[in-house]
Amino acid sequence: MNKKELKRLIKIEERIQEIITDDLGLVCYPIEFDIVPAQKMLEIMAYHIPTNISNWKKGRDYERERTIYEHSSRGLPYEAVINANPAKAYLMRNNKFAVQCLVMAHVYGHVAFFANNKYFRNSRQDIIGIMYEASKRSLKYEHRFGMEEVEKTVDAGHALQHHSSPFVSNETNDEKRKRMFEQEKRKFHTKGGEFADLYGTSQKEINEDIELFNQKLWRQLKLKTPVEPTDDLLGYIIDNSVVLEDWQKDILEILRMEGQYYWPIIKTKYMNEGFATRVHEKVMNVLFEEELLKAEEHADYNYSNSLVKAENPNGLNPYLVGSGMWKDVEERWDKGQHGEEWENCTNAKKKKEWDTKEMRGWEKCKEVMEIYTDWFFVQDFLTPELVQELKIYVFEAKDKTTHIDYVITKDTAEDIKKKLVYAFSQSMIPKIDIVNGNYDEKGWLNLLHRWDGIDLEMKYAEETMRHMAYLWGRPIVLNTKEGKEKKVSLKISLGGMEKKTENDEEEKKDSAWWEAWWKMTPLKQTYLLPF
Structure with missing residues (x-):
């Protein structure tokens, strides 16, 4: 890009900012744009944040992306953007001019x-600076304690960093104990509770029994760790491990914070990419209408935009599906195609021509953008018509002996929607809670997998537990299920991995604790980040 083009691009960027704020009514952080060569973009793809902690995985990812780029027809992303304040965006140097404007x-x-979605409100806006300082400390740790030791800690942190809820309670342990103490007292001190059968006993004796019960309950709560099950695996280990050194805790805290930083990005991927696509289409239309972009540049824009929204033969394209859903929301709320009257209308012709001139489409989009994740977005706004229009299908494999065919299932649009809602709610990360940090009074860590219909991949479960055992310094016990009925216990220690099922004689001897925890743990929604 020569100086003349750069000057023109800066002028257009100023106009884009005006359209964003004045025409579309959007609030943004300041943005710093860098135009970078392919090698720099490959580094960003591998490191995610340019100042990230150095690790062998980053080099592996860089070489993988470089090999794919150099030896296949797949190109590089047009851009990369980092959620910070100011935001940092990188544009590919070899993008054509119209594509730079699109980007x-x-x-x-x-x-x-x-800047506006509520799930990003707790994101660290100084993430670039934080990771820069962390990477410097990490290098110092390598010089002092050895690269191998630092790598082992980073690897273990990476294995667990997305099992770290960004919505950790601000309650102290004592506050949790007091809350649970009051809950248990109410449960057992009311009619039908533990003391309901003391008919004929004096009030004094009842009061004494209640006091003894309260004292016993409080002692149990004081000894219980964690006070209640927690899905913040990395946070609990950092706070309670007796083998971690301060430098290891420092690295793990950084990786935990990084995992929490990525959580809303993953949870809103389809919404976010779709919204950005709708925005760039609106902005580009204005730029062409005002002739800030030349007519001959329209072909470059159309071609690139078609690639962005192309159907993906291997899965859903978030740019296509997301932008299609936002477009539908805008059109429906412009025409008033929502609400009880609309839903109850059974006249197909009337519904097709329905238009109340409400014209609140873009305002509705901004309202939804502020408070939804992909899960709820699909639940509330993916219609059967959109499933057909966007060609969202479910495929299943058919073994043909010599090859495997993938054919479209006969699922209805509603079935497909349910599967999408389920997939977005799970995020492909198993729900794991720490339920006991002193299991069997030996300091072992007891985990519970909240089975939701999908079995654990035992290979990954074993490796993750090895990382946990390294950080915890003692054996790890994980309780899960295989299928709806078969309960499984995994234990990892210096002696290796042991797997027991409920049919094993050895497991039968201590199955009571499994049953107790399985019944006591509520199947509540947690927020775990995949990446």
């Missing part, structure tokens, strides 16, 4: 989403 408008859409 800048797309970035503004992302940054507006970051």
Whole structure:
């Protein structure tokens, strides 16, 4: 890009900002744009945050992306954007001019989403600086304690960093104990509770029994760790491990914070990419209408935009599905195609022509953008018509002996929607709670997998437990299920991995604790980040 083009691009970027704020009514953080070569973009793809902690996985990812880029027809992303304040965006140097404009408008859409969606409110806006300082400390630890030791800690942290809820309670342990103490007292001190059968006993004796019960309950709560089951695996280990050194806790805290930083990005991927796509389409239309972009540049824009929204033969394209859903929301709320009257209308012709001139489509989009994740977005706004229009299908494998065919299932649009809602709610990360940090009074860590219909991949479960055992310094016990009925216990220690099922004689001897915890743990929704 020569100086003349750069000057023109800066002028158009100023106009894009005006369209974003004045025409679309969006609030953004300031954005710093860098135009980078392919090698720099490959580094960003591998490191995610340019100042990230050095680790062998980053080099592996870089070489993988470089090999794919150099030896296949797959290109590189047009851009990369980091959620920070100011936001940082990188544009590929070899993008054509119209594509650079598309990318800048797309970035503004992302940054507006970051700035306004409620799930990003706790994101560290100084993430680039934090990771820069952390990477410097990590290098010092390597020089002092050895690269191998640091790598082992980083690897273990990476294995657990997305089992770290960004919505950890601010309650102290004592506050949790007091809350649970009051809950248990109410449960047992009311009619029908533990003391309901003391008919004929004096009030004094009842009061004494109640006091003894309270004292016993409080002692149990004081000894219980964690006070209640927690899905913040890494946070609990950092706070309670007796083998971790301060430098290891420092690294793990950084990785935990990084995992929490990525949580809303993953949970809103389809919404975010779709919203940014709708924004760049609106902005580009204005730029062409005002002739800030030339007519001959329209072909470059159309071609690139079609690639962005192309159907993906291997899965859903978030740009296509997301933008299609946002477009549908905008059109429906412009025409008043929502609400009880609309839903109850059974006249197909009337529904097709329905238009109350409500014209609240874009306002509705902004309202939804502020409070939804992909899970709820699909639940509330993916219609059967959209499933057909966006060609969202479910495929299943058919073994043909010599090859495998993938054919479309006969699932209805409603079935497909349910499967999507389930997939977005799970995020492909198993729900694991620490239920006892002193299991069997030996300091072992007892985990419970809240089975939701999908069995654990035992290979990954074993490796993750090895990382946990390294950080905890003692054996780890994990309780899960295989299928609806078969209960399984995994234990990892210096002696290796042991697997027991409920049919094993050895497991039968201590199955009571499994049954107790399985019944006591509520199947509540948690927030775990995949990446």
